[in-house]
Structures are given as structure tokens and as C-alpha cells.
Amino acid sequence: MTDYLEESAEARRSLNFIEQIIEEDLRNGKNDGRVHTRFPPEPNGYLHIGHAKSICLNFGLAIRYNGKCNLRFDDTNPTKEEQEYVDSIKDNVRWLGFDWEDREFYASDYFDTLYEFAVKLIMKGKAYVCDLSAEEISNMRGTPSVPASPSPYRNRGVEENLDLFRRMKAGEFPDGTRTLRAKIDLASPNMHMRDPVLYRIMHTAHHRTGDRWCIYPMYDFAHGQSDSLECITHSICTLEFEVHRPLYDWFIRELEIFPSRQIEFARLNLSYTVMSKRKLLELVNAGLVNGWDDPRMPTISGLRRRGYTPASIRLFADKVGVAKRDNVIDIALLEHCLREDLNKKAPRRMVVTKPLKVIIDNYPEDLVEELDAINNPEDPEAGTRKVPFSKEIWIEQDDFMEAPPKKYFRLAPGTEVRLRYAYFITCVGVEKDDAGNITCLHCTYDPASRGGNSPDGRKVQGTIHWVSASHAVAAELRVYEHLFTREDPDNVDEGGDFKDYLNPDSLKVLQARAEPSLDSPEVLSNFQFERIAYFSVDQDSKPGQPVFNRTVTLKDSWAKQGVR
């Protein structure tokens, strides 16, 4: 985890507003100089890149200030939560590189204590059992400018409330017939203070407590108290909970428990994608993507399958910063962080994505040479490998033009290029089919240029990649583009839907020819296919039939010129 410290330390020299608060608390000796955060997901879906930011923030703060960060599942609604999600969340946090040690908690661990807290409020005359239906409560809540009208049960006696609440717990009443409500302020401009519901009746089995309970606490009654029970010093959440803070503080005050402090920051938004769990779920259910871990999804599982590295996501989380203003991060920043990491780590390989056959006329018929190729020019430690060369090879269709424009450095009739790590070749002939499509190229090679340099010192402008035809491995390439065509797919036109902006070309499959070292690569390993893009090995791969996901393209200043 020292890696993480170094990453963030060098990437940042000024403090974000949360760090400023923490350092001020530290100066004042608040919480005995302790910093304790938590990451509190609800296990009702998969985590996405926005959660990754929160994870990096909370665990990162703990690391930076020598504190601790808990993993706590906010599992107070048994109708939505499942063990599958708990497992995926733990897996994602671990993959990102963080460790909650033995501090894996669940709000459901606190159900007994929470019940006692509720009893305490009842005894203080600060909570009451209400017999109104959900609809009635809603109708009586008023509007932000019109006060709520009091529930007819608002002034029930303590004994009656205690009895009713006990019977709610005992399962005497059907779902929805009663709630426990806090008695606060019906005229508050903050709707959350107008006698919020604390407990509801749900005869539903919970993924952890089974059928032990038929009443479940609401978010507001569970979250802050859970923070307090864990002695969380800084409870960091997103902006929409800002209006809940007065209630958060009210419970702490009335219950006289450890005063955790809630701090809100702006959630992450990314261009060309959607981030809400609801929309992501919709894409999965409608079959518009292939599950939560589809490489086009902004879920952590999707990014992982796509080939993103934990370090790249941590770097990204650090670079986007933390503030309270709404933001949309350019997805190019995420890709930049990825390339930065992959450039240093990913072994290079040669893969021809759109093959064009080249026959080297003057190369011996049955000769096969093993040539040395550098695995990663950025990392000498990565060493070299052997790549077979023979008379017939594949090159990229884009690397040949019969009538090239100016400043085209690649192969054309009569021009010479270097085959990477191999030889200089010159194009001497073009074969076409009846329709005029180029089917094959004839070239000659310069035997003296073996390895890629000519002893006479002559230069060639272009270097292209290649694969020996008889040694090539057939590889499936899954080429991804942004999932949406619109920078802000949430911003829909009249009568439209965010799904209207799905990019029909977000996935294209290519049958490529790869160098033999790519025969059976390890799933999830990253490679750079030289001059093309970074690719990662998909789990659908079989020995001899590798499948690669395009992680991110290389920057291509030639393509940018729009010459082709």
C-alpha cells in the first residue's frame, strides 16, 4: 500500500477540502488525533467507477493519516439486497488494492442495538408508533413551503408506544400497517425533519439475519448510528445526503452517542457514460450489454475485464480531485491514466488486425528464422523474445497504399519500409482479384538488414508490424468504443431516453493474426499490440484461440490528421 501513498503524494501537493477539515481536526486534537473512515455500500448492485472514487478516497485518507477504514454493508432493506452483491463488492475493493483487515461490518450486525436506540427515543418522548399508511403519511407531509399536518398518533403515550413497538417487532402486524416515527418538527423547511420514519414492518427474510426480524430500520436511523458505533470520525458521503445531515446530527445528540461527522462531496460523472445503478441495471436487464462485467460498462468488474489496472483507477481517482461542485470528467482523463500505467507495464506483441498477405520473393522457400524482439522498450527488465520469420507474412491492410498521399511513411509500390525487428522490404508487385481488390503483395527483402538495420546506414521512414503466416495464431479481437454517442447521455431530448444514444458501434469483432507467443496467454493479462492498442485477455479464451478485449487505443497522431 506504500505504492498508493507515493502515487498520491507526488500527484498532489495541495489539500482537498476534506483533508483540510481532517488536518484542522488533527491540529485541534479532536478524536484524540484519530482518523477513521468507512466505505458503506448497499449490497444491491455492482460497484462502478464512481464508487471506486469513494473507495480510494476513504481508504486513501485512512492510509494518508495513519488511520483505519472499515468496509460496512448498509443492508437495511432485505427486499433489495443479496449475497451475490456482497461478494462482488468485497472482490472489487480487494482488487482495487485496499484492505479492511478484520473490519468487515454490516448494518444488520447492529439491529439489536438500533432497536434499543429506538426504545430510548420512545422513552424520551421523541418517537412514536404511527398507524398511518404510506400514502397517508405522504399526503400529510406537506410541501417544502407548506408544513406537514400532525399524525393523529403523534401524541400517543410512552407506554402505548413501547407496547406497540414491541408488538411490531413480535410480528403482530402486517406489512405497512404501522411505522415508528421520530417526533421532530412538522414545520421544518427540511422535509427530512418532518417526523421521519425510523422503522417499517417487512415480513421479509434478510440475507444475513434470516427471519429473525420483521421490522427494519430506515437508512437515516441506521447509517449515522452505525458510524457512531464504529467510532467513525469522518463519515464521507455524496452531496445528495447533505439535507440528511441535520437528522444525522439529531440522532447523535438525542441518543448521546459518539459524534461522527458527516462530510459530503460531489459524486463522479464521466462523459460518454451513465453512472446511475438504475440505468446500469436497465442496460443489463434489457440485454443491451452482456452483463454487469461487460467491458463497456463503467462498473469496476467491467473495467477490470476490459483490462483496466487497479493502479490506473487509483491514479484517476487521485487526479479528478474532491470538491462539492457538480462535475463531468472527460473520459479521456481516465484513458490517459490507463495508458500511463500500461505503457510502463504491458509487454509488446505483434498482431495484425486486418491481414494482408505479403510474399517475399527473394526469401528462401523453407527458411524460418527466429528473430529477437524487445518485450518492452520502457522496461529493460522485461527482456526479449523470439519471433519467427518466413517467406509469407501478414501485414496490416492500412500499412499499404497503392497511391499514397504525401507524408505516408508506410508501404507503397516501390517504397521500402522496415518490418519491425526483421528486415527492410521493398514492394515490387501487387496482386488483385477480378473485382480489383488487393489480395497479395510481392516484396523483396534486403538480407543485410537482418534485425532491422542496414549496414549501409540508409534510413527508412516507416516501421510496420507483421506476423509470419505459417506461425500465426488466430485471435479474436473485441474492439470497443464509447458505450454512448453522446457526451452526456443523461441529458435526453424531449420524449427521449438515454438508451437512444447507445453507440451501435460500441463493439466490433475482428479475426486477427497474432504472433505465436500469444497462443495461450493468461486471462486478464495486458499487452500492447504494437502500433494498434492495448489489449487484455478475455476469460472466453481457449488454448490456441485467444480472445482479446481492446482496453484502450494508442494515441495516433497520424490518424488525427484525417489523411486516411
Add this chain to the structure above:
RNA sequence: UGUCCGAUGGUGUAAUUGGUAACACAACUGACUCUGGAUCAGUCGAGUCCAGGUUCGAGCCCUGGUCGGACAACCA
């Protein structure tokens, strides 16, 4: 219409807490290169939402607006 929060280059985030707007991404030039990659050098681009006020001095403080976001689930 009520309360809360926010507003700094195209996008994000800073500005020693009142001292004269910086960094990153993006874009664009050029150098270099056995990846048109990487790297390096450089350029473009905001006078800080608006109007007043305090001050020698305001992106930072005050007042009033404007615009944007959040909140009226027995969801979290």
C-alpha cells in the same frame, strides 16, 4: 413559490486562507524515435456568474441578484 449546496480556461482541480490566477487532461507546434507509440520542448486558452460594498489591495470578506444542483420513498 421553501430550505440547503455550488459557481475559477473546453474539462477537472488549485491559489501559502486578503497580496495580483497555477497544475493536469484535451487541443495545437516542433524535436526525437526500429511503435506516426513513448519521451522532450513549446503554443493556445479564464481575469474568477453579475451588480454593488469593505479594503492600499478581493477569486477569497459583506449585500443583493442570476444560473445550476439536491430535498416532499415505509429506497440508500
